[in-house]
Amino acid sequence: AAVALASLVVAGAARGAESEADIRWSGAVTGFYYAMRDQPDFGVGVASLDRGSLHLEARYNYEARNATSVFAGWKFAGGDTVNVEATPIIGALFGAARGVMPGLEASVSWRALDIYVEAEYVHDLDHSSASYVYSWTELGWTPVEWLRVGLAGQHTRTVDTGRDFQRGVFGQIQFGTATFAVYAFNPDSGSRYIIASLGIRF
DSSP states (O other): OHHHHHTSOOOOOOTTOOOTGGGSEEEEEEEEEEEOSSSOOEEEEEEEEEETTEEEEEEESSSSTTEEEEEEEEOEEEOSSEEEEEEEEEEEEEESSOEEEEEEEEEEEETTEEEEEEEEEEEESSOGGGOEEEEEEEEEEEEETTEEEEEEEEEOSSSOSSOSSEEEEEEEEEETTEEEEEEEEOTTSTTOEEEEEEEEEO
16 A cells, blocks of 8 residues: 555645546555565555545555455545645454554655655454554655655564564655555664565556
């Protein structure tokens, strides 16, 4: 979700005044490959659909291994010089883990700089003590239209490295409706790993 959403430059829009383009369906599909150093490699899939302010999303292996999550949310956007977009979401997790997940996806952009934040509370229905806060954050810089680089951080239970907050760097290349990205997490430790992703917008 991070790659597909963060690669878009947020356009300001007046609330309640949706254009014809705003009410068309659009979406994105992104695949992530986690190349681990001391654990088995694994993949993550994310798909989203948008129509106007309505946002729908599905993920696999994202909050927990061998588990699927589905979300629904509503987008709020605005701004001129500084563009802001926030999407409160609510979701359900099922499969190897079961849970309810309120959360937020938000981005702020100014000129070539942007911040993307994705956070949610994963309330485990089987083991309440296993509930936790998941987050993914990107601070990006887009020097040219097709290139975005920056810093990334995440708090997750899917990857166990002994660090509560994992940090790294990333680079994204956009060509047409596709975005290819590489993330290098924990480059200063023995638990370092690489994430490669490919996202397609439609």
